[in-house]
Amino acid sequence: MPGTGHDVQASPLFAVEGVSVRFGGVRALEDVSLEVAPHEVLGVIGPNGAGKTTLFNVVCGFVSPAEGELRLRGEKIHALRPHQLAGHGIARTLQGLGLFERMTVLDNVMVGADRLARAGFVRGLLGIGHRDDARLAAKAREVLGELGIESYAARYPGSLPYPIRKKVALARALVAEPELLLLDEPASGLSAEEMTELGEIITGLTERTAVMLVEHHMDLVMSVCHRITVLDFGRVIAAGTPDEIRNDPAVLAAYLGDQVEHDDAAEVHALTVAEEA
Amino acid sequence: MERLRSIIRPVASVPLARHLVVALVAFVVAMAVIGSSSQYLQTRYAEMAYFAIAAGGLTLLTGLSGQLSLGHGALMAVGAYAATLVLERTGGETLADVFVALLVAIAVCAVVGVVVGVPAARLHGPYIAGATLTLAVAVPRLANQWEVFGGEQGLQVSVPRATDLPAWIQDLVWFFTAVEIDQYSFLAYLGWLLLAITFVALANLSRSRVGRRWRAVRDDDVSAELAGIHLGRARVVAFTVSAMAAGLAGGLMAMNVRLTAPGAFTITLSLTLLAAVVLGGLGSLTGALIGAGVLAFLPKFATDLGESVGLSATQAAEVTPVVYGLVLMLVILLAPAGIVGSLRTFLARSPLGSTKEKTT
Ligand SMILES: Nc1ncnc2c1ncn2[C@@H]1O[C@H](COP(=O)(O)OP(=O)(O)O)[C@@H](O)[C@H]1O
Numbered sequence: 079m080p081g082t083g084h085d086v087q088a089s090p091l092f093a094v095e096g097v098s099v100r101f102g103g104v105r106a107l108e109d110v111s112l113e114v115a116p117h118e119v120l121g122v123i124g125p126n127g128a129g130k131t132t133l134f135n136v137v138c139g140f141v142s143p144a145e146g147e148l149r150l151r152g153e154k155i156h157a158l159r160p161h162q163l164a165g166h167g168i169a170r171t172l173q174g175l176g177l178f179e180r181m182t183v184l185d186n187v188m189v190g191a192d193r194l195a196r197a198g199f200v201r202g203l204l205g206i207g208h209r210d211d212a213r214l215a216a217k218a219r220e221v222l223g224e225l226g227i228e229s230y231a232a233r234y235p236g237s238l239p240y241p242i243r244k245k246v247a248l249a250r251a252l253v254a255e256p257e258l259l260l261l262d263e264p265a266s267g268l269s270a271e272e273m274t275e276l277g278e279i280i281t282g283l284t285e286r287t288a289v290m291l292v293e294h295h296m297d298l299v300m301s302v303c304h305r306i307t308v309l310d311f312g313r314v315i316a317a318g319t320p321d322e323i324r325n326d327p328a329v330l331a332a333y334l335g336d337q338v339e340h341d342d343a344a345e346v347h348a349l350t351v352a353e354e355a
Numbered sequence: 356m357e358r359l360r361s362i363i364r365p366v367a368s369v370p371l372a373r374h375l376v377v378a379l380v381a382f383v384v385a386m387a388v389i390g391s392s393s394q395y396l397q398t399r400y401a402e403m404a405y406f407a408i409a410a411g412g413l414t415l416l417t418g419l420s421g422q423l424s425l426g427h428g429a430l431m432a433v434g435a436y437a438a439t440l441v442l443e444r445t446g447g448e449t450l451a452d453v454f455v456a457l458l459v460a461i462a463v464c465a466v467v468g469v470v471v472g473v474p475a476a477r478l479h480g481p482y483i484a485g486a487t488l489t490l491a492v493a494v495p496r497l498a499n500q501w502e503v504f505g506g507e508q509g510l511q512v513s514v515p516r517a518t519d520l521p522a523w524i525q526d527l528v529w530f531f532t533a534v535e536i537d538q539y540s541f542l543a544y545l546g547w548l549l550l551a552i553t554f555v556a557l558a559n560l561s562r563s564r565v566g567r568r569w570r571a572v573r574d575d576d577v578s579a580e581l582a583g584i585h586l587g588r589a590r591v592v593a594f595t596v597s598a599m600a601a602g603l604a605g606g607l608m609a610m611n612v613r614l615t616a617p618g619a620f621t622i623t624l625s626l627t628l629l630a631a632v633v634l635g636g637l638g639s640l641t642g643a644l645i646g647a648g649v650l651a652f653l654p655k656f657a658t659d660l661g662e663s664v665g666l667s668a669t670q671a672a673e674v675t676p677v678v679y680g681l682v683l684m685l686v687i688l689l690a691p692a693g694i695v696g697s698l699r700t701f702l703a704r705s706p707l708g709s710t711k712e713k714t715t
């Protein structure tokens with residue numbers, strides 16, 4: 079179990095209740111329910127096409143579910159539009175990063191802090207919003223510093239190596255001071271060493287936010303998550319602590335039955351390795 | 356040295372102060388140049404000023420918020436007709452009449468900007484181009500239809516005579532340039548004054564949170580949305596701001612041309628503005644200024660060129676669009692980032708230049 083020093087509280091911060099999503103004939107999600115407690119890391123795993131990204135898209139309002147609802151701090155959040163998410167304290171990194179390529183790293187992160195900005199149009203027009211901007215810039219630099227990439231502040235993302243780009247995307251999400259952070263495959267493309275560092279970063283994040291983590295790398299998932307929900311063909315097939323998931327026959331069957339896909343071969347391997355450990 | 360720095364630092368760190376200083380210096384230089392120029396050149400400078408105002412708004416819209424407009428010529432027409440009609444009512448004999456007319460032109464274009472911008476914000480790529488193209492085609496037609504707009508012949512525009520201007524302005528101009536203000540230099544000074552003010556406002560916006568949001572929306576709309584930015588609102592604000600600049604430019608154009616008629620606002624004007632913006636470098640106000648300079652001075656340059664190779668005056672005048680097209684093609688081929696963009700890249704690569712990004 080990851081030791082964060084935080085007690086995972088009983089009342090959930092965020093809950094998904096009976097959510098179903100259909101794309102034409104494809105049932106991307108079927109009656110999915112889960113809960114995230116404050117300061118908790120909830121892992122969401124499952125083979126390719128299981129519906130993990132779709133679940134995030136439902137949370138973010140990019141996909142509206144056919145059935146079910148979302149609750150934030152006990153309150154139903156109805157058809158939240160994506161741009162309203164930040165205001166509710168939810169931030170997300172994208173699988174494809176989606177950095178602003180023609181803006182500096184600092185500006186990228188400052189956009190992430192936009193919800194904390196106070197200077198509006200008039201101050202912008204008159205050119206007197208610089209204090210507010212300086213405050214955002216300081217905040218952005220602080221987060222960049224925490225992730226150890228402050229030296230890249232003036233660079234453009236396109237010129238940076240992939241692991242740094244990933245950290246920029248993470249910084250952009252973190253700077254908004256979210257209470258719930260959705261990370262979509264943050265470890266893809268990282269070396270073993272970088273993955274260990276990422277694990278430490280995620281564990282450290284629980285001091286300020288809850289995390290929902292979609293990830294293929296089982297050793298990372300097993301080491302940082304407090305609880306894990308397993309999806310297969312859009313359904314929840316298991317939920318529990320890493321230890322429980324590791325020994326769940328349904329989970330093993332789902333992964334073994336899916337050996338055709340390349341990506342998942344690695345997952346099966348990782349899962350068995352994690353099991354042996 | 357240290358003292359100088361301690362004076363400069365606060366100025367440089369406040370966008371308003373920095374932009375004001377640059378604009379003030381530029382305006383004083385412009386006054387000196389205009390004051391010592393011939394009437395013909397003064398008219399060209401006045402033309403350059405209103406083209407630059409329109410191009411400045413367009414370059415922010417296209418370069419920063421990532422929206423294309425083929426309808427800015429039409430927005431200039433809206434501003435021109437609005438200003439003309441106001442001057443017709445007020446008589447256009449005082450400086451106050453002029454400013455009221457221009458303010459109305461800006462306000463009317465703000466409304467049109469919102470009305471066109473709201474549906475346009477939902478469109479992307481070729482669709483938004485189509486929507487603004489409709490504007491470019493429809494506005495001159497409308498002007499042609501209705502009696503109040505003077506039909507094909509258009510409307511005469513009355514502006515105050517230089518001798519009727521307040522004495523302090525006449526004195527001020529005389530003090531700075533040692534030349535009496537006249538009709539031509541008055542319009543050029545007015546144009547450059549408004550250009551300086553507009554560019555300060557646009558540069559402020561571009562440097563502010565508003566501009567940062569526009570860039571974010573342009574670069575990645577999904578990420579921008581996740582950061583809490585309402586895409587539609589950001590796009591409409593950008594469209595409205597640039598429509599207001601076009602309205603001001605149109606009002607000034609009316610006062611310079613002294614005749615507001617549909618023939619001046621064809622789709623060619625919209626395309627020419629877009630060309631000026633591409634020429635200078637998308638998103639760069641300096642680029643917009645350079646592009647506007649090319650717009651204002653190229654016809655004379657092309658005609659001179661034509662006559663020097665032995666063409667008649669009428670033939671030479673026909674050369675302008677060809678030269679214009681050639682210049683544009685050369686820039687796109689040799690300097691795809693526009694004149695300013697390429698200079699910036701060049702400076703950044705050379706050991707002399709700094710890599711600091713600039714917007715103005
Ligand atoms: N926008 C969409 N349109 C149609 N089908 C989709 C769409 N998004 C996802 N799907 C389908 O929904 C299922 C779940 O996909 P996804 O959530 O991306 O899975 P994961 O992230 O777990 O790999 C897949 O079968 C996928 O093809």
Ligand SMILES: [Mg+2]
Nearest residue numbers: 130131132173
């Ligand atoms: Mg996915």
